[in-house]
Amino acid sequence: MAIRVSMKVNGKAVSVEVEARTLLVTFIRENLRLTGTHVGCDTAQCGACTVHMNGKAVKSCSILAMQAEGAEILTIEGLAKADGTLHAMQAAFKENHGLQCGFCTPGMVMNAVDFAKRHPNASELQVRESLEGNLCRCTGYHNIVKSIVAGSKAMAAGK
């Protein structure tokens, strides 16, 4: 059964007809062709599909597109400034070598931005616990943790 779903993605209104069973991540990747949001596990374990829905980090592989009807969605493509300047958290990942193959990275960054808003002065332990739902196979997390600690501070300082 096809249904029409409408939402705002990265500040832009979109309205598309999709199969009712379409997942939000499929909608973002296949219908909108925003392929920065990744699918790593299909089962809400790895977090590569993390986007913001109404300001909160969610796993878009575990939500139907129609559940996001009317929502404001932010994906990795919408995080940097319009002129291409990286968001403070993206910059922190770059400065601290917080990514290697880059596949988990969009999910890591989207989760970290949400976390940092709520925990501007997080400890390393808090950061590690905040990554419960995000898997990385490359970095060993060492530099991701450093990136998020630095990125949180930069965000708190308004950078």
Add this chain to the structure above:
Amino acid sequence: MGAPLIGARIQRKEDYRFLTGAGQYTDDVTIQRQTHAVFVRSPHAHAKIRSIRKDKALKAPGVIAVFTGEDLAAAKVGGLPCGWLITDVAGQPMKEPPHPCLAQGKARYVGDHVAVVIAETLDEASDAAELVEVDYEVLAAVADASMARAKGAPQLHDVAPDNTCYVWALGDKAATDAAFAKAAHVTKLEFVNNRLIPNAIEPRAAIGLYSRAEDAYTLYVSNQNPHVERLLMAAFVLGLPEHKLRVVAPDVGGGFGSKIYLYAEDVVVTWASKQVNRPVKWTAERSESFVSDAHGRDHHTIAELAMDKDGKFLALRVKTTANMGAYLSTFASAIPTILYATLLAGQYTTPAIHVEVTAVFTNTAPVDAYRGAGRPEATYVVERLVETAAREMKLDPAEIRRRNFIKQFPYQTPVALLYDIGDYEATMAAAIKLADVAGFPQRRKEAEARGKLRGLGYAAYIEACGIAPSAVAGALGARAGLFEAGEIRVHPTGSVTVFTGSHSHGQGHETTFAQVVADRFGLPIESVDIVHGDTSKVLFGMGTYGSRSLAVGGTAIVKAMDKIIAKGKKIAAHLLEAAEGDIEYDRGVFKVAGTDKQKMFGEVAFAAYVPHNYPHDKLEPGLNENAFYDPSNFTFPAGTYVCEVEIDRETGTTKVVNFTAVDDFGKIVNPMIVEGQVHGGITQGIGQALTEGCRYDATGQLTTGSFMDYCIPRADDVPSYKVDTRETACTHNPLGVKGCGEAGAIGAPAALMNAITDALGIKDLPMPATPQTVWKALQSKKAA
């Protein structure tokens, strides 16, 4: 000329695209008119396929085609080849059962590819796959390698009696046995090196595309070595001339070995794209990755170390059964032999070594290289034995190592390798200092006061990287060369594009390789771009595995740069009206020796492309060179890891509280990237030792088929690491580099299990040391 770039912590050139969602992984590629493939996989570990009925699936909405093994056989599509021939103890070739791309007659493991459904949409293909009716006759299965040769065990392949692929040996048996006969002490361990599932976060994916107009194929695939993929698929499976197959491995989301291989799905989508005359796309679901990616490790080993009364090693005797899975994957046969047995000398002068390896087929997914590939298994054997020996001999574990370290180089081991250089004592001393081993007794006491058991363990690993001298590899059974290729294209205005056969799937080649080139040419790093992963752009390549990229691929680039500079000198000599022999070159400046007359790199490049004033009688215009490099020896990274754990007596939970790694990777181009490689490797090693264990039940069902059952480390399972490096430059490549990609995964499991057994005060414990395993060990110790 800018600041030196070799050794600098340059931020990565590739990061911007990954951080902004602009990476292009295979599943991100969409081709006009593409169709979607879903594979029908065997739910049984071992079954005869009586019949396959396609009709219901073919009638389902959107379905374009359904293919089975019969279709592939009729089209004369070959099976998947194995790239390494092992010759057994009797001088016979290993048994190589056919490995069809879609099962023919029998399915031999859960996840074996039985049919493929191609439809307009992914949902339609998934729905129709459930309508393919396969009539299976379920057979008894064997999943455990130690049972594979038992009397009456189910037989997988007619061509491999007793499920045996080969029995192979290396070393001097008589000398080893003689040394054991006069030993003052023998330390013996029997253990399983646990089977692992690689789980790169990007699942495998492939898109096949056939052009009738050009009668040529393109394959986009998540793969670590596109030219090898092309060679194997074109020459051995589809019977195509190579110029009719382009393989593109775009951004690849982690490999760890699992994306080296030619997989059946890659062949099927390529072949099918011609049959349906549309592009065919397949992306694995994670559950498919678990059952169908090549797994790693899975050794059962009995190992003994003979010593004199002072703890000097006299001989090592090792017997290993290695699980190949149901079929031979691309390099499966080489892993428990060439990449394992040859490393059993470790960092030590053990004069006599004998190892026997029995490789068996079981009803499990194929097993092949996974980060470290044979070398973690070898290090585990040696370093668990050495630590246990120290405890039994009441020697300090550092002291027993010191007494046996190789100190003179080059050193010929009794297991075929010639170590060129190293300084194992200095590396271990640095690790001991960085880990504050002196403060450990105090930390242990303090932990005891909190009710925790604290332990410390070492691992002094060695690996053979820079794979490989082709002639040596060929003599050992390799069916391919193992050189690397590179091309330097200098543009008229002096910027540079470098084409390399190495492939980056997280290693940061776009930065490291650019540093090497920009440094030598005296250019800003922004003026150098690296291209890899496309057989239509890169001249050739053997790809990325075995920590070989910089040592082999980097050297090919250096050789191409040498040619550029040699030609540049001729051009500069002409421009400066000097003799070629008088031109000196240093980082972008061509200078007449002893004068201030000079030409910059960019000026020389411009002259080559706008050759108005040019020695046309002696030189062609243009500035573009390529080079192939075949190494003269392996490289030998080595290091010492020190791990400290705390164990909760009540729950059996192990916490890694300190992990220190000091590695000798030779010269280092980008320390930031090297540290990242070590962090990641250690974490995979901690995963093997603490959290990851692939399990098949007795019927061959995979019981660890999701991230809920198979635990790859999460951020709160691991600590922040202390890492440092020592440097003895590799003697036989111009960069002096050795490779760093696998070290962490090689050294960490032994260090961790040495720490855990130290904390528990027991001889051995199986990996993974889950809370349950540790708790049980604590209870049996209490009961004893």
